[in-house]
Amino acid sequence: MEKTWNNKAWFMVLPVLLLVAFSAVIPLMTVVNYSVQDTFGNNQFFWAGTDWFTQVLDSARFWDSLVRNLIFSAVILAIEIPLGILIALNMPRKGLGVPVCLVLMALPLLIPWNVVGTIWQLLCRVDIGLLGWGLSKLGLRFAYAADPVDAWVTIIVMDVWHWTSLVVLLSYAGLVSIPEAYYQAARIDGASRWAVFRYIQLPKMKRVLLIAILLRFMDSFMIYTEPFVVTGGGPGSSTTFLSIDLVKMAIGQFDLGPAAAMSIIYFLIVLLFSWIFYTVMTRGDQA
């Protein structure tokens, strides 16, 4: 059959194109625009070329934030993905427990991010916070505002509390889609619990886990609100992640050029890592 081409159909995507242009492309191009120019206000711009990029890439401050951020994302993935899978494996498959568990799991996801930060900031305060007060009563010295390790622990625990549910829900969705026959066949084949997980559940969860890993990586790599509320990037600059650094540079110091250059580098890093995860995890799918 001859395929008919009707180029008028392209007009149908015009509204979406406009929407994306306003919400993504134009802001992005503005950032590109800033990143290659210098300004002292008054809407006067001077060509700066790649100066800002070199400046950002040469600054120790940028690399420190980047390394901190990579460590943070690695820790988050290393905790949330296995923990999420473990919880999903132990969730009930039928009965009243299912809706109860699902609602409980969804709760942290429904809380606005700055509220999550506030909750944990209050919770960890030694004078009025239940956790901070309790720990200090137990004789543990816990000061997230003064001790870098405590600050890290607080932010990581908070993120695990906030986002593990997402991994749980995605993994659970993957698990319940496995037909009963697979488990029955595995029983007949005499497979151990571990073999069932390794050869049935994990392969069937691969696609949702890919999504979970990508989302958790991108979100944790771009984390801003929670550490901003809890630690403000401190103590010192121990929890100053890329986004916090970026905002300091752009809003605090009004260095629009370097901030724009940094945004673009930041964006490319997220893109690069997402691509690596995707490529590694879908490798061999076509075989």
Place this chain on the structure above:
Amino acid sequence: MARITLDHIRHAYGIRPSAPNDYALREVNHEWKDGGAYALLGPSGCGKTTLLNIISGLLQPSEGHILFDGEDVTDLPPEARNIAQVFQFPVIYDTMTVYDNLAFPLRNRGVAEPEVDRRVREILEMIDLSSWAKKTARGLTADQKQKISLGRGLVRNDVNAILFDEPLTVIDPHMKWVLRSQLKKLHRQFGFTMVYVTHDQTEALTFADKVVVMYDGQIVQIGTPAELFERPSHTFVGYFIGSPGMNVLPMQLDGTRAIVGGESVELGFAPAVAAATRLELGIRPEFLRIGREGHPVRIDKVEDIGRHKIVRATFAGQSVAAVLSEEDEVPADARIAFDPMAINIYADSWRVERGA
């Protein structure tokens, strides 16, 4: 291979069954012989998969015992029963190669690697997948995947029985024939005890030596395809097997004659039935003759389906179907004749034996 004894098995999915209707499986008490090919045939929800899962051990029967070669296995889990089961949808471990898939049940049982290799190669040969051994199982077609599921069962030594749960559902029609004949061949060659669940009568009749017809949680008849065709022991078997199914006509008895809506049909024997039972006359469309002799009949429709003709007619107020060969003519004032030897009488849906 083993003889399977089903000793007064009943099963209910609910917790405290009381009425007979609470049972998905109503009392099954049979012995299936070693090396036999049995088909469990019946409509959806008749309990055939329940029975199969009880044999494989995936389900514990509420009551009764199951024995393999006289040994009680009721409390044994599936992995200890040495059975193979092929499911409706192919179950394969798709990250493994074909070879590893087949080796999986042996390795799980700690069989030594040289023995694993010997068995797997043998099975690969048997199911005709030798050239695929090193390939990932993911890329295979549905019928190849089903063969792997089968192979994973066969690879263990002395499998007691191979159970099939509608294994050809997802297979392309032309491959169904190929796969079914390969199964038959394996059965003849190695003499496995096979139990095959299906709702497709063609599949059941071509596959099995003995067809077990199930209806509403019970076994209504176990017989060879010929027995099911000639002497259906329950009207359900009559309806369900054959295309079109058996004609079943309400009747009254008058000695050796059946009265169907005012017409009197000679039976040639006097069925022994208790009074006040609901009687029906059953006759297969193949044994009704449309011609110039017999009882008056009104022809409604003639369907020519190639090899033969199906005549839909109204006899004594009842619609009946008759199968005629291609050459047979349907006369203008047609009449219908019953072959007395092919008539079965049913009392409350169950067949009445012909007396001597």
